[in-house]
Amino acid sequence: MTQKPNFKFDRNSLLTIAVIISLILSFISLYISVEKQAGLTEEQKTQLKEIAKQLRNIQQKDLVLIAPLKTTVYAQKEIPANQVIPEDLMLVVNTTLPINTTLEAVSTKGEIMRLQLLEDLPIEGYVPIKAVYSLNDSKIKIDQQIPIESKFSLTFKVNVVYGQELNEIIQKIEELSK
Numbered sequence: 001m002t003q004k005p006n007f008k009f010d011r012n013s014l015l016t017i018a019v020i021i022s023l024i025l026s027f028i029s030l031y032i033s034v035e036k037q038a039g040l041t042e043e044q045k046t047q048l049k050e051i052a053k054q055l056r057n058i059q060q061k062d063l064v065l066i067a068p069l070k071t072t073v074y075a076q077k078e079i080p081a082n083q084v085i086p087e088d089l090m091l092v093v094n095t096t097l098p099i100n101t102t103l104e105a106v107s108t109k110g111e112i113m114r115l116q117l118l119e120d121l122p123i124e125g126y127v128p129i130k131a132v133y134s135l136n137d138s139k140i141k142i143d144q145q146i147p148i149e150s151k152f153s154l155t156f157k158v159n160v161v162y163g164q165e166l167n168e169i170i171q172k173i174e175e176l177s178k
Contacts, residue, residue, distance in 0.1 A: 005142075020158070024059070026174070048177035052170050052177060056170060061134070061157070063161070064153065065153070065154045066152070067151070067154075069150045069151060072146065073146045074143075075144070075146065076143050077142045078142075079139065079140045080140040089128070089129040090126045090127065091127040093125050094123075095122075095123050097123055100117070102117070103117060111124070114167065133158075
């Protein structure tokens with residue numbers, strides 16, 4: 001069973017969202033106040049063009065939200081061992097066996113022969129392990145808690161979040177500036 005991540009926005013993320021919302025509201029109120037005036041002076045039209053240009057620049061920027069992420073993931077699973085260990089498991093043997101011994105041999109005439117052996121005997125090969133037969137009912141149990149403490153970061157473009165609404169506001173301001 002896994003626990004749902006606990007997302008918390010830090011103060012900077014919330015301030016960023018609040019600034020963007022207040023910026024949009026200020027442009028709406030600007031539009032309403034400009035709409036009520038009978039005529040605009042050339043200076044006001046120039047200022048509106050500049051505001052529209054700045055809004056187009058803001059529209060292309062990225063917003064980054066960063067929030068701390070602190071949770072624990074629980075892994076609880078039983079897996080049959082014969083599904084984890086392959087049926088044709090081979091044990092590779094590649095070693096040397098040191099031989100340090102004395103061999104004694106007695107001939108049919110009663111003569112004793114002694115042979116001193118001081119050698120390394122190389123051993124190489126494969127030993128098949130038939131794990132399927134020995135692991136039929138065995139299970140591998142996984143019961144683990146994994147604590148996670150990190151930061152969650154989300155980046156998105158302003159025009160993706162406020163796309164059409166912001167674009168309409170900019171177009172209306174541009175129309176007023178003509």
